[in-house]
Amino acid sequence: MTTKELIIQIKKKNSFLCIGLDVDLNKIPQHLLKLEDPIFEFNKAIIDATHHLCVAYKPNIAFYEAYGIKGWQALEKTIKYINKNHPEIFTIADAKRGDIGNTSTMYAKAFFEDLEFDSITIAPYMGKDSVEPFLAFKNKHTILLALTSNQGAFDFQTKQVEGKELYKQVLETSKTYTNSENLMYVVGATKAEYFTEIRKIIPNSFLLVPGVGAQGGNLQDVCKYGMSENVGLLINSSRGIIYASNNTDFAEAAAKNAKDLQQEMETILNK
Amino acid sequence: MTTKELIIQIKKKNSFLCIGLDVDLNKIPQHLLKLEDPIFEFNKAIIDATHHLCVAYKPNIAFYEAYGIKGWQALEKTIKYINKNHPEIFTIADAKRGDIGNTSTMYAKAFFEDLEFDSITIAPYMGKDSVEPFLAFKNKHTILLALTSNQGAFDFQTKQVEGKELYKQVLETSKTYTNSENLMYVVGATKAEYFTEIRKIIPNSFLLVPGVGAQGGNLQDVCKYGMSENVGLLINSSRGIIYASNNTDFAEAAAKNAKDLQQEMETILNK
Numbered sequence: 405m406t407t408k409e410l411i412i413q414i415k416k417k418n419s420f421l422c423i424g425l426d427v428d429l430n431k432i433p434q435h436l437l438k439l440e441d442p443i444f445e446f447n448k449a450i451i452d453a454t455h456h457l458c459v460a461y462k463p464n465i466a467f468y469e470a471y472g473i474k475g476w477q478a479l480e481k482t483i484k485y486i487n488k489n490h491p492e493i494f495t496i497a498d499a500k501r502g503d504i505g506n507t508s509t510m511y512a513k514a515f516f517e518d519l520e521f522d523s524i525t526i527a528p529y530m531g532k533d534s535v536e537p538f539l540a541f542k543n544k545h546t547i548l549l550a551l552t553s554n555q556g557a558f559d560f561q562t563k564q565v566e567g568k569e570l571y572k573q574v575l576e577t578s579k580t581y582t583n584s585e586n587l588m589y590v591v592g593a594t595k596a597e598y599f600t601e602i603r604k605i606i607p608n609s610f611l612l613v614p615g616v617g618a619q620g621g622n623l624q625d626v627c628k629y630g631m632s633e634n635v636g637l638l639i640n641s642s643r644g645i646i647y648a649s650n651n652t653d654f655a656e657a658a659a660k661n662a663k664d665l666q667q668e669m670e671t672i673l674n675k
Numbered sequence: 676m677t678t679k680e681l682i683i684q685i686k687k688k689n690s691f692l693c694i695g696l697d698v699d700l701n702k703i704p705q706h707l708l709k710l711e712d713p714i715f716e717f718n719k720a721i722i723d724a725t726h727h728l729c730v731a732y733k734p735n736i737a738f739y740e741a742y743g744i745k746g747w748q749a750l751e752k753t754i755k756y757i758n759k760n761h762p763e764i765f766t767i768a769d770a771k772r773g774d775i776g777n778t779s780t781m782y783a784k785a786f787f788e789d790l791e792f793d794s795i796t797i798a799p800y801m802g803k804d805s806v807e808p809f810l811a812f813k814n815k816h817t818i819l820l821a822l823t824s825n826q827g828a829f830d831f832q833t834k835q836v837e838g839k840e841l842y843k844q845v846l847e848t849s850k851t852y853t854n855s856e857n858l859m860y861v862v863g864a865t866k867a868e869y870f871t872e873i874r875k876i877i878p879n880s881f882l883l884v885p886g887v888g889a890q891g892g893n894l895q896d897v898c899k900y901g902m903s904e905n906v907g908l909l910i911n912s913s914r915g916i917i918y919a920s921n922n923t924d925f926a927e928a929a930a931k932n933a934k935d936l937q938q939e940m941e942t943i944l945n946k
Binding site: 557565 | 697699735737738740741742743744747748751771772773774775776778779781782784785789790798799800801802803804805806820823824825826827828829830831832834835836837841844845848
């Protein structure tokens with residue numbers, strides 16, 4: 405999917421919501437556990453109930469790997485279901501990969517070609533030759549970790565590196581990578597005041613923003629400081645939507661919470 | 676496996692060799708492709724031919740994920756085969772994961788409990804709460820990326836952060852994490868002169884050292900500057916061993932190259 409197509413969807417749906425499909429068998433409604441593939445059935449119900457309210461789905465790969473081959477099968481079925489029934493939706497493999505060149509190419513093929521994700525999250529620590537193999541794929545997007553929403557972000561990301569914080573070095577250095585137009589960035593919502601500085605470095609890039617809701621971030625603040633001319637934001641919510649209820653009404657409850665966020669976004673977009 | 680048991684194995688085998696099982700179907704002998712599970716059959720032959728020469732095996736997870744469910748099955752069979760037939764061998768899931776707390780726990784369970792790896796490689800960018808969930812597992816080891824062997828390492832890892840290079844900040848900060856005794860570190864062989872400085876910060880920690888051979892690193896230099904009292908080194912070789920031949924004699928050729936490295940190690944150990 406091109407960035408232009410993503411922007412069209414955002415304007416059409418009045419939404420820049422991304423729903424995180426982080427399926428934990430201990431948290432999903434118990435009646436699903438009797439089915440053959442509870443992870444996929446849960447995702448399918450959530451997707452059926454929310455696809456008109458969001459522009460992106462983001463399975464965190466850890467939750468699937470944790471269930472071994474069954475988890476991997478559920479992931480394959482989920483991405484195929486989205487691509488077949490809702491090809492207009494932007495898909496993110498939240499994998500946080502990053503390895504040396506030939507290995508990065510293996511990961512890129514797995515997620516971009518075999519699973520047909522539109523994008524993948526990548527850790528920047530190993531630098532240029534760990535990121536560029538992902539950037540080489542046309543109309544695929546590499547979402548680089550810049551400033552994450554967890555407490556550990558302060559260990560290294562906000563430390564001063566040659567006069568500016570490490571996450572700013574990551575933003576600036578990554579702009580010099582070949583095919584850097586295929587970059588997006590992860591920036592946590594819990595640090596809304598940082599968005600002004602970030603937009604000075606990358607005025608138009610899309611930012612994937614975790615941490616609204618469960619982790620304490622505020623949607624209004626993020627939009628105030630982080631929104632670009634073309635919106636440039638994908639706000640992720642996982643637990644706050646998919647675990648809105650753990651009864652048989654879980655999909656409707658998820659849709660209700662997604663709708664609340666979508667409507668807040670619609671108000672912001674039409675301001 | 677405890678660190679003590681690893682050291683015993685090193686002394687018993689006169690080897691601190693780790694063999695990287697990075698199986699690429701385009702590079703393995705063509706006659707294997709007719710078998711039902713060529714990846715596992717390749718690994719099994721390599722393991723049968725080399726297990727007495729090395730103390731560790733390190734499958735890079737990217738190579739398995741690239742083949743989807745079949746790859747994942749081959750990985751499961753490989754680790755089970757090692758654990759059943761050679762339980763004295765230290766196993767490393769070269770996964771380079773790292774995510775926020777609850778997600779890291781999912782990865783840790785997948786690799787430590789379900790697949791029963793002894794260790795996993797982890798990227799440090801997200802800091803303390805992305806690493807500590809791995810450290811919580813007893814007799815399991817978390818191998819943190821410090822200074823990698825690729826060109827991109829110079830993008831961020833060697834940049835000055837508050838008066839010292841980022842990789843040194845990673846070493847020092849990680850020592851303050853809970854259960855830091857379960858840490859090991861990735862340090863590339865291509866930068867042997869860095870080992871002196873690294874040993875000042877972590878005198879006894881085990882270092883997983885890629886980059887000997889194919890990437891240009893020199894075993895003698897690494898040992899001269901990097902060896903600790905208890906050896907403290909696992910030298911990895913992947914392509915140089917497993918792709919020594921792509922004919923039917925591939926396993927013997929791999930054993931020959933492994934033996935060459937092991938004998939060089941034996942000489943160093945007995946100096």
